[in-house]
Amino acid sequence: MLWHLDIEPAPGQPDSTGLRIAQEAVESGLPGPWKVAASRGFLVEGGLSADDVSDAARRVLVDPVVEKFRVESCPAASGAVGDALIHVFPKPGVTDPEAESALALLRDLGYSVDGARSVRSYRIEGPADLLPRLIQRVLANDAVEQAVVGPMSLDHLGQGKPYQFALIVVPIREMDDAELLKTSKEGQLSLSLAEMKTIQAHFRDLGRDPTDCELETLAQTWSEHCSHKTLRGRIDFDGTPIPNLLKRTIFSATQELGLDWLVSVFSDNAGVVRFDDDFDVCFKVETHNHPSAIDPYGGSNTGIGGVIRDALGTGLGSKPICNTDVFCVAPPNLPPDQLPAGVLHPKRVLKGVVAGVRDYGNRMGIPTVNGALVVDPAYLGNPLVFCGTVGVIPRGKAFKSVEPGDRIVAIGGRTGRDGIHGATFSSVELTSESESVSGGSVQIGDAITEKMVLDVIVQARDRGLFRAITDCGAGGFSSAVGEMGAESGAVVDLENAPLKYQGLSYTEIWISEAQERMVLAVPPESWEEFRDLCSMEGVEATDLGEFVDSGRLTLRYHGQVVGDLSMDFLHEGRPDVVRSATYTPSPARPIETPPSGDFTADLLKILSHWDVCSKEWIVRQYDHEVQARTVVKPLVGEHERGPGDASVILPVLGSHRGLAVSCGINPRYGRLDAYAMAACVIDEAVRNCVAVGADPDRIALLDNFCWGNPERPETLGSLVRAAQACREMALAYKTPFISGKDSLYNEYSHEGESLAIPPTLLISAIGQIPDVHRCVTMDFKAPGNLIVLVGTTRAEFGGSLWAETCGLEGGSVPVVDPAAGLATFRAVHRAIARGLIRSCHDLSEGGLAVAVAESAFAGRIGASISLKDVPCDSAAGSDAAILFSETPSRFLVEVEPDLLSDFAGVLEGLPYARLGVTKAAEAGEAARLVIEGVAGERVVDASLDELEDAWRRPLDW
Numbered sequence: 001m002l003w004h005l006d007i008e009p010a011p012g013q014p015d016s017t018g019l020r021i022a023q024e025a026v027e028s029g030l031p032g033p034w035k036v037a038a039s040r041g042f043l044v045e046g047g048l049s050a051d052d053v054s055d056a057a058r059r060v061l062v063d064p065v066v067e068k069f070r071v072e073s074c075p076a077a078s079g080a081v082g083d084a085l086i087h088v089f090p091k092p093g094v095t096d097p098e099a100e101s102a103l104a105l106l107r108d109l110g111y112s113v114d115g116a117r118s119v120r121s122y123r124i125e126g127p128a129d130l131l132p133r134l135i136q137r138v139l140a141n142d143a144v145e146q147a148v149v150g151p152m153s154l155d156h157l158g159q160g161k162p163y164q165f166a167l168i169v170v171p172i173r174e175m176d177d178a179e180l181l182k183t184s185k186e187g188q189l190s191l192s193l194a195e196m197k198t199i200q201a202h203f204r205d206l207g208r209d210p211t212d213c214e215l216e217t218l219a220q221t222w223s224e225h226c227s228h229k230t231l232r233g234r235i236d237f238d239g240t241p242i243p244n245l246l247k248r249t250i251f252s253a254t255q256e257l258g259l260d261w262l263v264s265v266f267s268d269n270a271g272v273v274r275f276d277d278d279f280d281v282c283f284k285v286e287t288h289n290h291p292s293a294i295d296p297y298g299g300s301n302t303g304i305g306g307v308i309r310d311a312l313g314t315g316l317g318s319k320p321i322c323n324t325d326v327f328c329v330a331p332p333n334l335p336p337d338q339l340p341a342g343v344l345h346p347k348r349v350l351k352g353v354v355a356g357v358r359d360y361g362n363r364m365g366i367p368t369v370n371g372a373l374v375v376d377p378a379y380l381g382n383p384l385v386f387c388g389t390v391g392v393i394p395r396g397k398a399f400k401s402v403e404p405g406d407r408i409v410a411i412g413g414r415t416g417r418d419g420i421h422g423a424t425f426s427s428v429e430l431t432s433e434s435e436s437v438s439g440g441s442v443q444i445g446d447a448i449t450e451k452m453v454l455d456v457i458v459q460a461r462d463r464g465l466f467r468a469i470t471d472c473g474a475g476g477f478s479s480a481v482g483e484m485g486a487e488s489g490a491v492v493d494l495e496n497a498p499l500k501y502q503g504l505s506y507t508e509i510w511i512s513e514a515q516e517r518m519v520l521a522v523p524p525e526s527w528e529e530f531r532d533l534c535s536m537e538g539v540e541a542t543d544l545g546e547f548v549d550s551g552r553l554t555l556r557y558h559g560q561v562v563g564d565l566s567m568d569f570l571h572e573g574r575p576d577v578v579r580s581a582t583y584t585p586s587p588a589r590p591i592e593t594p595p596s597g598d599f600t601a602d603l604l605k606i607l608s609h610w611d612v613c614s615k616e617w618i619v620r621q622y623d624h625e626v627q628a629r630t631v632v633k634p635l636v637g638e639h640e641r642g643p644g645d646a647s648v649i650l651p652v653l654g655s656h657r658g659l660a661v662s663c664g665i666n667p668r669y670g671r672l673d674a675y676a677m678a679a680c681v682i683d684e685a686v687r688n689c690v691a692v693g694a695d696p697d698r699i700a701l702l703d704n705f706c707w708g709n710p711e712r713p714e715t716l717g718s719l720v721r722a723a724q725a726c727r728e729m730a731l732a733y734k735t736p737f738i739s740g741k742d743s744l745y746n747e748y749s750h751e752g753e754s755l756a757i758p759p760t761l762l763i764s765a766i767g768q769i770p771d772v773h774r775c776v777t778m779d780f781k782a783p784g785n786l787i788v789l790v791g792t793t794r795a796e797f798g799g800s801l802w803a804e805t806c807g808l809e810g811g812s813v814p815v816v817d818p819a820a821g822l823a824t825f826r827a828v829h830r831a832i833a834r835g836l837i838r839s840c841h842d843l844s845e846g847g848l849a850v851a852v853a854e855s856a857f858a859g860r861i862g863a864s865i866s867l868k869d870v871p872c873d874s875a876a877g878s879d880a881a882i883l884f885s886e887t888p889s890r891f892l893v894e895v896e897p898d899l900l901s902d903f904a905g906v907l908e909g910l911p912y913a914r915l916g917v918t919k920a921a922e923a924g925e926a927a928r929l930v931i932e933g934v935a936g937e938r939v940v941d942a943s944l945d946e947l948e949d950a951w952r953r954p955l956d957w
Helices: 016-025 050-061 098-108 128-139 178-186 193-207 212-221 246-256 287-295 296-311 347-363 433-439 447-463 478-485 506-511 524-536 567-572 600-607 667-672 672-690 715-734 801-805 820-832 845-857 879-884 897-906 944-952
Strands: 001-008 035-046 065-074 084-090 112-123 145-149 234-237 241-242 260-266 269-276 281-288 317-328 367-375 385-396 407-412 468-471 490-493 516-521 541-547 550-556 560-566 576-579 630-632 647-649 658-664 699-706 737-743 747-750 753-756 760-769 786-790 838-842 861-867 891-895 914-918 929-931 940-944
Touching: 001 050, 016 128, 035 050, 035 098, 050 065, 084 128, 084 241, 098 112, 098 944, 112 128, 128 145, 128 524, 128 786, 145 367, 178 193, 212 296, 212 478, 212 506, 212 550, 212 560, 212 567, 234 715, 246 715, 246 737, 269 699, 269 737, 281 296, 281 699, 281 737, 287 347, 296 385, 296 447, 296 468, 317 347, 317 447, 317 647, 317 658, 347 367, 347 447, 367 385, 367 600, 367 647, 367 658, 367 737, 385 699, 407 478, 407 524, 433 516, 447 524, 468 478, 478 490, 478 506, 478 516, 478 541, 478 567, 490 524, 506 550, 506 560, 506 647, 516 524, 524 541, 541 845, 550 567, 560 567, 567 715, 600 672, 600 801, 600 845, 600 879, 600 940, 600 944, 647 699, 647 929, 658 672, 667 672, 667 760, 672 699, 672 715, 672 760, 672 838, 699 715, 715 820, 715 891, 786 820, 786 897, 801 879, 820 891, 820 897, 838 845, 845 861, 845 879, 845 891, 845 914, 845 929, 845 944, 929 944
Parallel strands: 234 576, 317 367, 490 550, 699 737, 861 929
Antiparallel strands: 001 035, 001 065, 035 112, 084 112, 084 145, 234 241, 260 269, 269 281, 281 385, 317 385, 407 516, 407 541, 468 516, 490 541, 550 560, 630 647, 647 658, 658 760, 699 760, 747 753, 786 891, 786 914, 838 891, 861 914, 929 940
16 A cells, blocks of 8 residues: 655644745746645555554654644545646655655554655646746756656555566677777766777687676776876876876875875875874865756765765774865856756755755764855856865774675665766766766765764774775775775675665666765674674675685676676776877966055955855854864854854864864966966965964865866866976975865766866865964954054956956966965964964955955954055055955964064064054944055945945845
């Protein structure tokens, strides 16, 4: 019997979901009026009566204070006359965490339940002709959900049909080039002709054709996502050969620095650095761009879940202690009629990716403490989603190994069809057909299962029950087992894998990217104890096979060999990618700045820019208090509304040693000069850490390159220049790279036209703080203190927010002077450590004007400053240049008057200027920010309320 449990707001309770849907319909370009009544519920199948379902609803599924429910049999014929009745539920095979939780609860209570599925229902009054577009734009995501208009005609859920084994062999030995490419494209293998011909030659030598499982294994392992074949390949850069860009730039910089506090870099799921005598910390930031373009919620949800597993699978397992996220989207106020085919509206994307990260991190009890938002029209077809996790791991647990004889053990979630071809899908550009072609590449996460897995792994690590661990990320079992057994060999019995439902083929089991799964190497003598521990914690653990000393990967299904590959060919057989790169600097086009004037309106515009404005709408959705580790939170100041430069957490509870977490990103610079962009965002990430008190000599970096199609020489050339800047800046600042990730082919193609993202480099940083009691924040603390600018200002407006808001093009991209920057960072750190600074804020987007405005309204303390003594070069003498230039390595600091001489002593030899003072509000008036120009006239005059209102307005959703 199939029942529909429909749950809706109780009488007198607001229908917030219905109101939101009506609002989003209008925002999506569907004029109403709309009246929406929304409900949630479950389809429940099994040997239950209506009374059983009602009893279960009252006991565990419904909140009787704010909800009411009804139970109907399916097929149901209900629905108010004149209303459109729409039901939305996950497509078959898509992970449904809500239903899985309900199913487990019902079984625990003793009900006879065969299956469950979550469902959302809507009764809608509105224009009938707009209903299909309402479903498409607002109610359902066709990639992972299905919508039924009218009563549901279902009479059973169905759990799939048993799989009938049939070994599939792909006859590639006799294929010509066109057939090889067709096989790659139609199979979503994302393999080039050279790679297909290499595989063809290999199997010709073996005298047989590959099975579909072998071909898929090679495609996953050789994908851009897993092997980084562009950055590790051979590049001809304007006549100069570069055999391995990563090794020649980022890796080599870390090696040359040779710092003794590095533990494990570029060799595991996350980079590991020394923290104190008892613990190390690890950090990893991943991208989940293509899935988030198709399903924003599922894409970011599994993005954060995946990077948490990266930390969990580092060494012998770290405990995740905080998350980060950065989103790059098109303008959320884009008119809906400007959307290309197959593209979701940017506002829907932003809401979806925020919700995905929110739900996963909050449900796992991991605080999300740092991030950024970047808005640019070029992200319309390819939004970027960066997710990061920091973990803490006991000293001595940062390394792992696999021994022949170890059991291959999978724990966590079951395997389904979600995520099929995820790794290869992430290696190609999107098109207007991507939703329908690649919907199965998107996974849905289940944070509760992952939390249970986390608890098991930490206990098993401390008991010494396993020798190695990794997560099932891109490529699923194929990548996890293939990588763990690369130096030995492995035999896997695929029929042992627990399945979500029947009908999966052996190949689907092998390459599925279903979430919340980890693979461990468990010594045979520890298997029983490990299995019992998992059982006690409610985590499924399965023996899939054995690591062996054969040098081969052997896959079996009910005793039949369905795959047999040489580990050497799998990991070393891919032909090098050979590409050409070129770089031509943009011609210099100076920007003429007005000599003076009233720049208040310009400042208000910049404060209202998407990149600068308040992110409180995002931040408040995240729990940054859980685990009681967060010392400096994302929002700071008297009312916790100021934009903190970095967050500070306590990796070891009870210790006063802290960790600062920050980031730097600015794609506007990337359009003009990729080298300068990379240098600037490194400087920004380091600068943000230093601004809260981190020691600049103990800061580690992570890189995330997101670029367009690297097969275009000019696109690849800009990437080469960015990587070269990373090397030189890392050496100059003595900040090693410890991990990274690249995401290429971020382009959207439709009807022969391509929209590429701007070159985007995210730099994430973790810095160590000897004593968190010395941390400072960016908000002004008290009236009567001195406001000091540290650093030299240059007329650098290329890619600046002031130039963008004024409609000006050209200008010079800010240039980093690393010698001056490092000296400044060290001096500011010494001043903070000695208690000489009350507040500190870095100067970044919007320059000095934005920094002083933010510090003022964050502290609710006014300021009066003058620009006449600002250290600057001859070209930066105008008021506009001093106010809005984005020259790096600068800080705005607040110093008590009687400490100025001591502060000046710490800065000896470095450029700085006393700008003015913090000021309380005059009696009966609001506090103000007043800035006098070089010649003494007022160039900015605004109340803090005006400034904060402009800053808060854009994302005040």
